[in-house]
Each structure stands twice: as C-alpha cells, then as structure tokens.
Amino acid sequence: MKKAIILQHEGNELANQLWNFVSIYAYCREKGYRCQNNSFFEYGQYFNIPVDNKLINLIFFTPFKNHHGRRSSKRTKFWRFIYKIYAKAIALVKKKRIVSSVNFNNKKFYLSPTEENYDLAKLEKDNNPIYFAGWLFRNPDGLKKYRKEILAYFKPKDKYTKPAEDKINELRKKYKNVIGVHIRQTDFREHKGGRYFITQKRIREILDEYLVSFQKNIEETVFVFASDGEIEKGLFAGLNASVSKGNAIEDLYVLSLCDVIIGSNSSFGNFASFYGDIPQIVFQKEKMDWNYYRDKKHYFNDKHSVMNLE
DSSP: OOEEEEEEOTTOOHHHHHHHHHHHHHHHHHHTOEEEEGGGTTTGGGBOOOOOOHHHIIIIIGGGTTOOOOTTSHHHHHHHHHHHHHHHHHHHHTGGGEEEOOOTTOOOEEOTTTOOOHHHHHHTTSSSOEEEESSOEEOHHHHHHTHHHHHHHTOBOHHHHHHHHHHHHHHHHHOSEEEEEEEOOTGGGTGGGGTTOOOHHHHHHHHHHHHHHTTOOGGGEEEEEEESSOOOGGGGTTSEEEEOOSOHHHHHHHHHTSSEEEEOSSHHHHHHHHHHTOOEEEOOSSOOOHHHHTTOOSOOOOTTOHHHHO
C-alpha cells in the first residue's frame, strides 16, 4: 500500500499538529494510502496510532512515553533538535517526493477530496511514498466525509478518556448545562503582540454575558475550565466552576464532552469543538457577537476563529 509520510510540522504543538494530521489522514482515506506521521512523537503516547517505522518509534517516540511537557521543556527541545536534523536529511534524499505547505503568507494547502493539486497528483502516479512538510495542509470536505473514521483513529487511549468522561458524567448529574471554558494564557501574552490574549477579568464578563444572552440559569450551569495557567478563582466567585487539571490531551477531551466551548481564539479549543461536534464561542476583547452564535448547535466554520483568518 502506498504511504503518505508526515515529515515536518514546523514546530507547532498538539492542536495545530492534529489539524494537520487529520487533514492528511482524510486525504489518505480518499486515496487508499497508509498514513504515517513520524513527526508526531511528542504526542504518540496519547493515542493508539501505529508507528510503522520501528527505528523511528524507538528513537523518537519511546522517550516521550511518560513525558507530558510542552515544547519549552528540555526533553522536548532536545528531541525536536535531533528530529530536525533527521528530517533535513530525509528532505535532501527525498527532495523530489516532498510536498510542502510552508509559505510566508500562511496560505492553506487544500487536499483531496476538498481540492486536487497538480504537483501532488504527479507524485500519486507511482507507488513511492509522498512526504508532507509544513502545518498548513487542510481538508474540510475530507473531515466531513471521513468524520467517523477520524474520530475512531484519533480517539485518545482509555486511560486519558475515562477520567474526562467520569468528570463530565458526574457534573451532568448535578447541572443541566456543562460549559467548557478554554483559556490560553502563557504564550498568548506575547503572541502577535498579545492580539488574542484575554484577561480573566474580561473572561468573567463574557461568562456573565453568556448566561444572560442564552438565558441559562446560573444555578443549573457549571463552567469547566481548562487552561495552561492558573485560574484566578476569586474572579469567578458566584459561578459553579470545575477546573480540569489533566495534561493537554485530557483537557482537550474534557472540553469536547461539554455542551459548548467558550474560549481563546486558538486551534486547541477549535479542535475540541470539531472532535465533540459542539459549537465554540470565541473570546473577544471588545463586544461579543452573541447573535452570531445564537443558532449554532454543532461544530461550524467560525468567522471569528483564527483557523479561518490565518
């Protein structure tokens, strides 16, 4: 069976890698190829996704079996550096077999069945592997067509899903409305000059507005917080609140099990929204566009989302 190998992801973390991965996986389903992601070594431990190359598995995936650090951790930095050398070597040898989405304008590279690409079509004519480099491969039609297969393939291992499911099930016994709140803090303070960073004081205002705009009874509603930083609990006094304290994949899965996600403008909450097929309401520094979200019941292409703008 012909292989499509994801060689490079341009240094991104979990959610951006997943958006790239699921899009290429959908392409592989459409073409009947086997999908192999050598660059997913930091997060392979969370899934039952097979690693075909035993040497790649031993060298890159094994060191991360029990490591939950972010890209700033020393282990991650070291192995990313080693992998970068490996990827450059492969890119030199397989130069004519590489398809790249890397560009200065962050323009998306659409894959079949969403869109056929001439350069990619030339590489599909033989049985040699195709190597993908970059994180901007997208496949919206493929995600719809193969949604069932994607959810099965990318379901986290039971030891990560069960605690999340137990947590949400317990909350549903007490509350009618379970609302996920995703707060991106650490890197968003500096990312693009803080363009997407929202203070927790402003977030409290947004949650209060949500209760009023969607006519949710405060006593019947619980907010489930997932964040990469500390939650200032005093700012959310008077609200029913539960804080998810798991690793990145547990937080992502917890959010996907909620009724709706209200959160930072990032790919993390956006992927949780896609995975759970629930709407995501994006934080705004200024006035919230509540009317836009009023009729949304499932995952949708949000005009306010960074996933559509960049």
